[in-house]
Amino acid sequence: xxxxxxxxxxxxxxxxxxxxxxxxxxxxxxxxxxxxxxxxxxxxxxxxxxxxxxxxxxxxxxxxxxxxxxxxxxxxxxxxxxxxxxxxxxxxxxxxxxxxxxxxxxxxxxxxxxxxxxxxxxxxxxxxxxxxxxxxxxxxxxxxxxxxxxxxxxxxxxxxxxxxxxxxxxxxxxxxxxxxxxxxxxxxxxxxxxxxxxxxxxxxxxxxxxxxxxxxxxxxxxxxxxxxxxxxxxxxxxxxxxxxxxxxxxxxxxxxxxxxxxxxxxxxxxxxxxxxxxxxxxxxxxxxxxxxxxxxxxxxxxxxxxxxxxxxxxxxxxxxxxxxxxxxxxxxxxxxxxxxxxxxxxx
Numbered sequence: 001x002x003x004x005x006x007x008x009x010x011x012x013x014x015x016x017x018x019x020x021x022x023x024x025x026x027x028x029x030x031x032x033x034x035x036x037x038x039x040x041x042x043x044x045x046x047x048x049x050x051x052x053x054x055x056x057x058x059x060x061x062x063x064x065x066x067x068x069x070x071x072x073x074x075x076x077x078x079x080x081x082x083x084x085x086x087x088x089x090x091x092x093x094x095x096x097x098x099x100x101x102x103x104x105x106x107x108x109x110x111x112x113x114x115x116x117x118x119x120x121x122x123x124x125x126x127x128x129x130x131x132x133x134x135x136x137x138x139x140x141x142x143x144x145x146x147x148x149x150x151x152x153x154x155x156x157x158x159x160x161x162x163x164x165x166x167x168x169x170x171x172x173x174x175x176x177x178x179x180x181x182x183x184x185x186x187x188x189x190x191x192x193x194x195x196x197x198x199x200x201x202x203x204x205x206x207x208x209x210x211x212x213x214x215x216x217x218x219x220x221x222x223x224x225x226x227x228x229x230x231x232x233x234x235x236x237x238x239x240x241x242x243x244x245x246x247x248x249x250x251x252x253x254x255x256x257x258x259x260x261x262x263x264x265x266x267x268x269x270x271x272x273x274x275x276x277x278x279x280x281x282x283x284x285x286x287x288x289x290x291x292x293x294x295x296x297x298x299x300x301x302x303x304x305x306x307x308x309x310x311x312x313x314x315x316x317x318x319x320x321x322x323x324x325x326x327x328x329x330x331x332x333x334x335x336x337x338x339x340x341x342x343x344x345x346x347x
Contacts, residue, residue, distance in 0.1 A: 002027040002347050005147055005156055006127075007135045007173070008164030009033035010040030011329050012319040012336030014121035015071075016162060019340025021125035024347070029127035030155060032147065034134040037115060038122065040164075040320075041294060042329050044113025045203075053238040055114045056203055056247055056292050058329050059216065059230050060084060060107040065334045072108065076120045080111045084234040086215035093223035095277045101218060111237030114329070138316075140179035145315060159347045162317040162339060166296035167194035167303065170318060183314060186307040193304075194322050199227070199297035200255040202248045202270040203290035206283065209233070210244040217277060219251065226273045227251040246283070248274050255293070263291050298327035317343055 002024055006013050009031050017029055037043060041057035063069040072078065084107040091097045110116035122129055137148040138161065146156035163170045174188035216230040228249040233239035248270045250258070258266050267289050275283035302325025308318055319339040321332040 005158035011332040013164040014118035015336025016340035023344035031129040039115045039118035042114040044115040063106040082236040088216040089214040138177040160315040167191040167322040190307040197252040197298040198255040204286035205288035206244040225254040
């Protein structure tokens with residue numbers, strides 16, 4: 001029986017698992033995820049008090065890739081899918097808001113949040129997903145791969161292994177890998193060279209409705225402390241009627257400088273910026289907040305194909321938006337579909 005190990009349960013891993021299960025119905029697929037959630041930075045949280053659902057990492061799924069659009073709207077059950085119809089406006093370094101950058105035909109999420117993408121993909125397979133299982137060591141012996149987790153448990157042997165963590169974490173895994181081959185160092189160096197943007201986000205709730213014509217605001221000149229603001233109430237089922245919820249993502253420079261600062265201070269500063277940009281002084285004083293930092297949030301370049309191709313010849317695959325170099329969910333899903341096909345062909 002073919003055995004395949006996948007490290008990480010992000011969007012790309014979910015798509016690859018789906019393809020592999022379809023192409024190799026007798027394969028045994030094991031997914032090891034370090035956290036308690038699925039879908040990586042396409043992350044959703046829920047709060048009972050107040051009653052909220054919010055996508056606090058990636059904000060929505062675009063329809064730019066035809067295969068991905070078909071996958072989520074036709075192949076998978078589209079029940080509960082929502083589409084934020086309001087446009088995206090822009091703002092500049094001075095906080096001046098202007099209409100005019102609604103280039104996305106669809107801005108999809110789900111009533112239960114973006115994590116539904118991975119949950120639905122994994123749910124269509126016979127793969128076994130182990131959460132809170134941090135892989136620390138990769139071993140190569142003969143033609144087989146094994147993985148060792150933080151508790152010392154061994155997983156495998158596998159005929160092929162796919163690595164889905166962000167590039168810096170993939171590089172760390174390869175640095176410690178028990179694999180005596182020049183390919184290991186070539187792939188490690190290539191992954192380590194992928195640049196990333198750090199993002200620190202504040203989630204701000206208000207007990208009143210916000211009347212604005214847009215879903216999101218994006219800073220186009222990269223000269224403001226805030227890079228993005230979105231209104232979760234534009235997604236059906238996320239925010240009760242008569243309330244508002246903003247997701248405020250800081251710029252890369254601000255996020256890097258303030259990453260380890262007091263979260264309460266960060267939230268207060270970002271709330272003040274949101275109030276200035278949106279033009280409502282009430283927004284400086286949210287009644288409920290949350291926050292999240294992502295050190296390796298958005299890849300700003302792709303990986304060299306040579307080392308990736310060489311590794312695949314040995315049964316080791318890398319997948320995710322960083323392989324392509326564009327931090328978008330549809331890109332991660334498309335890369336996962338492609339990688340799944342290559343794994344299936346390779347084994």
